[in-house]
Amino acid sequence: MYFSRLLPAVALGSVLATADIVTYSPPTEPGLSYSITIPNTTTAAGSGPIYLQISAPTSLQWVSLGEGAQMASANLFILWAASSTEVTLSPRSSLDGGKSEPQYNSLANVTLLTGSGINNGVMTANIRCDNCLSAWPTPAAPPSDPNSVYTLDPEGTSTPWFWASFTGPSLNDPDPSADLAMHDDLGSMQLDLSQAQFSAAEALTDPSYNPFQ
Numbered sequence: 001m002y003f004s005r006l007l008p009a010v011a012l013g014s015v016l017a018t019a020d021i022v023t024y025s026p027p028t029e030p031g032l033s034y035s036i037t038i039p040n041t042t043t044a045a046g047s048g049p050i051y052l053q054i055s056a057p058t059s060l061q062w063v064s065l066g067e068g069a070q071m072a073s074a075n076l077f078i079l080w081a082a083s084s085t086e087v088t089l090s091p092r093s094s095l096d097g098g099k100s101e102p103q104y105n106s107l108a109n110v111t112l113l114t115g116s117g118i119n120n121g122v123m124t125a126n127i128r129c130d131n132c133l134s135a136w137p138t139p140a141a142p143p144s145d146p147n148s149v150y151t152l153d154p155e156g157t158s159t160p161w162f163w164a165s166f167t168g169p170s171l172n173d174p175d176p177s178a179d180l181a182m183h184d185d186l187g188s189m190q191l192d193l194s195q196a197q198f199s200a201a202e203a204l205t206d207p208s209y210n211p212f213q
């Protein structure tokens, strides 16, 4: 499954620019952090990849990042331990308006990049998402309310996101459809994506390009 394939490391001849990265750490979970950076080509075209990094201590059983203001229409990224050294990244969507646990969504075009894994008690996912500027299609499309369709402004100065986590022992489960315990902490944030723009030709031509390295 392409979402969990680790792309091989490649030696980049040169890095044209250092990415401008916006990072958020929840005040109640200081070890947890979410970073985002967006190629200016994606911003200019209104389509293309965006890059996310999720980093969390293994004392958290799972952590999530939601793109948007509400569970019902958001793209969700959930991260947990697949083993003692690898992570599972599960892109999920709500199929019932946010009423029950979001379900694994195979239509999310999400790739785990090199540098993802577990090291020194820290889980890291370096993510490229190729269809994150709007809500992912869902396998069984729910009746859509056009007012609640999610879109991301790639240079919005106040874009809505939310996060959640659950403290507990590692799951060590590589199945992206694994059943998860209810969160025990959560919050929301506004991110200024005008501060997260970068210019790098590799982002367009190298599928394993990782702006977080």
Ligand SMILES: *[C@@H]1O[C@H](CO)[C@@H](O)[C@H](O)[C@H]1NC(C)=O
Pocket: 040, 041, 044, 198, 199
């Ligand atoms: C991206 O930024 C670089 C450096 O500022 C600039 O030269 C390039 O034209 C920009 N590309 C787009 C598509 O805006």
Ligand SMILES: *[C@@H]1O[C@H](CO)[C@@H](O)[C@H](O)[C@H]1NC(C)=O
Pocket: 109, 130
């Ligand atoms: C994911 O996005 C890449 C880059 O745009 C594209 O080449 C690929 O076909 C997409 N994969 C799927 C499954 O949509």
